[in-house]
Structures are given as structure tokens and as C-alpha cells.
Amino acid sequence: MNEAPTTGRPVELRHLRAFLAVADELNITRAAARLRLTQPAVSRTLAALERHLGVRLVDRSTHHLALTADGVAFRDKAAAAVAAFDEALDPGRLRTWPLRLGHAWSAFGPYTTPLLRAWQERHPGTPLELLRIDDRTAGLTRGEVDAALLRGPVDAPGLVAEVLFTEVRVAAVTADGPLAGRASLALADLAEGPVVLNTVSGTTTAGLWPPHARPATTVTVGNTDDWLTAIAAGRGSGVSTASTATLHPHTGVVYIPLDDAPGVPVLLARRDAPGHPALPELAALAREIVARGATH
Incomplete structure (x- = not known):
């Protein structure tokens, strides 16, 4: 009140x-x-x-x-x-309080390390803190971060976002399961068995499949770690983005290309308010790194 x-x-x-x-x-x-x-x-x-x-x-x-x-x-x-x-x-001084950048998983994909290195070189007085928060907006709507790297459409009120690039989707299957040896898979192949869904911060829902061919069984988890554990244990297969395969390897999980799944936009989001004064520099650097294709 x-x-x-x-x-x-x-x-x-x-x-x-x-x-x-x-x-x-x-x-x-x-x-x-x-x-x-x-x-x-x-x-x-x-x-x-x-x-x-x-x-x-x-x-x-x-x-x-x-x-x-x-x-x-x-x-x-x-x-x-x-x-x-x-x-x-002190007009010549850079802002010294940290710029907090949230993500739910996989951060900026292949551009994560270039972003962190370039920021440190150009803005040494403003630490860039990369924070994983298992939340659909990676803590942005709760005020825990100043900006967030998000995947998929975001409809939370009071946020503005721009698409930086699009990632392809991949299937994640049990390493010793029947699908592990396939060169590629289709969504229908996964629907034949249980599908593991991260309902807290993930982008995959049963709506990814056509209405007539949706998985008969789903297993729900709340974060990427539990998602990987469930797949490795043989509880089902999953769908994620290509950066997950690179940044979240697991000995019990094999990532396989998906032939018929649409890509996932990677967004830089912030609250629709003045915010941290270094946000424009962060957005500009993120665009620059994607434009030049820097991944190292």
C-alpha cells in the first residue's frame, strides 16, 4: 500500500x-x-x-x-x-559502479568472451558483471540486473529489446540412447518419446511442435542444469540453441542438428527507463562484435 x-x-x-x-x-x-x-x-x-x-x-x-x-x-x-x-x-571519470548483465543460460553465445574482453579494454573503470539468473527475464524485471541477454520473444511490460542475432536450434539427446547416432533429427523424432522442458527460463514449449504432432509426454524442470541432468539420465530429449552445445557440454548428452525447427532470436533487453549510463555503450559494443563476427 x-x-x-x-x-x-x-x-x-x-x-x-x-x-x-x-x-x-x-x-x-x-x-x-x-x-x-x-x-x-x-x-x-x-x-x-x-x-x-x-x-x-x-x-x-x-x-x-x-x-x-x-x-x-x-x-x-x-x-x-x-x-x-x-x-x-569529476567529469573525466568513467562511471565506476558495475554494469550488471543478466542471462538465463549461454550468455551471448559465441560472442560472450569477445564482449567481456572488449569491454574490459575499453571501459576498465566500469566492471561488467555477467550474472546467470534462472528467470524468464534473467532478473531484469525484478531489478537484479541493468540489462539482460534473452532468447525468444519477451512480452514482459516495461522492457525494450533489440535483436542482436539469431541462433539455430539443436536437439539434445541421451548419449547412449537410440537417437544419439543420427546425423540430424526432426521435431517428429523427438515427439516419439518424452521431451524435457525448462519452463522457468527456457524457450522451448510444446507449441514448438504442430498441434497434431506434439509430444505425448513432457518432463518439466526449472533450469539448464536440471534440464541436462534429466536428458543424461534418459528421462527424455530436449531442444535448445546452438550455443548451449558449445557452452554447456555434458558427457551424458549429445547435441544434434534439428532440420525443421525455427531459429531463436538473441535479444539485449533493458527496462524502459534511464537506467545505467553505460547501457548505450554496451549495446553499441554488442552490435559491433556481432557485425564483425568476432568469436575469439
Whole structure:
């Protein structure tokens, strides 16, 4: 429930820094250590900011802190305000707080290492943190990252995304199973047995198959590790993108080309708000690396 905003003491830079530390750490104790303050001091500062704004920024009802929808929206504004202040004091300094890039699996595919290396060379003052988060938007809608590399269509409200490239799909089958020796496969070949679906962060659903030829049995899991384990154990086959074969090898799984599956777009997504000031540079570098085909 929103609270009536107060008109007492104005918001100061310390309020914004405290909130940003809590938003980054999602833990009052760690935020306090980062700010070199006591835990009660950070809690009071955060509470004062919430009273002034008249909204709850942090949900404290669970064992783990989480930003509210208002908190996610305010984080971008607070970060932009702090950046403007810091840059005004030292215009030549690069932004020093980390740029957090989320992904659910396989990151930027074959372009992952070139992106990380090129960023480090060009922006050494702004660490690029690559974070795997098992969520359809890789933590973007929850405010856990500043941008995310996503696969497949994303219909979450408040996000903007651009397609960087398209990956082909491959089948993932049990290494000692009857399909492992095939040079290529069709979706119909997989539908003859159980299909393992990652329903939390994956892009494959039963809708990939025609209505008259969908798998009779599916096994659902919540992340890429469990998906691979289930296939290796012979519980079914799966469908993923080509980068999964390169970045997630498994001794119990064989990846085989799929002849009749459409490709999957790889997107760079961000919230439709000012956000981290280095986001334009990240997008430009990602486009550059894909355009030149750099994979090493």
C-alpha cells in the first residue's frame, strides 16, 4: 500500500546511495558493510526515503529482501541522479559502479568472451558483471540486473529489446540412447518419446511442435542444469540453441542438428527507463562484435 509522502527534511544523496546499496546487495547487512555504516543506520535511511516518497521500495516480508515494482522503477532514477552528481564533481571519470548483465543460460553465445574482453579494454573503470539468473527475464524485471541477454520473444511490460542475432536450434539427446547416432533429427523424432522442458527460463514449449504432432509426454524442470541432468539420465530429449552445445557440454548428452525447427532470436533487453549510463555503450559494443563476427 502506498503511503502519503512527507514534506519534512529533503532527500539527500546519502538516501539514494543507501537505497542503491540495498538494491544491489538485496541484504541490509551487506549494504551496511559496503557503505561502512551500521545496519540500523541503513534501515533508518531507507525508511526515511520511503516515507518521503510515499511508496515502499523494498519488500521486507520475506526472508530475502526484494525490490517492489516502485523500487525497480526508482532504482534507475536514483542511479542516474547519483551518476550525474558524481560526474559533475569529476567529469573525466568513467562511471565506476558495475554494469550488471543478466542471462538465463549461454550468455551471448559465441560472442560472450569477445564482449567481456572488449569491454574490459575499453571501459576498465566500469566492471561488467555477467550474472546467470534462472528467470524468464534473467532478473531484469525484478531489478537484479541493468540489462539482460534473452532468447525468444519477451512480452514482459516495461522492457525494450533489440535483436542482436539469431541462433539455430539443436536437439539434445541421451548419449547412449537410440537417437544419439543420427546425423540430424526432426521435431517428429523427438515427439516419439518424452521431451524435457525448462519452463522457468527456457524457450522451448510444446507449441514448438504442430498441434497434431506434439509430444505425448513432457518432463518439466526449472533450469539448464536440471534440464541436462534429466536428458543424461534418459528421462527424455530436449531442444535448445546452438550455443548451449558449445557452452554447456555434458558427457551424458549429445547435441544434434534439428532440420525443421525455427531459429531463436538473441535479444539485449533493458527496462524502459534511464537506467545505467553505460547501457548505450554496451549495446553499441554488442552490435559491433556481432557485425564483425568476432568469436575469439
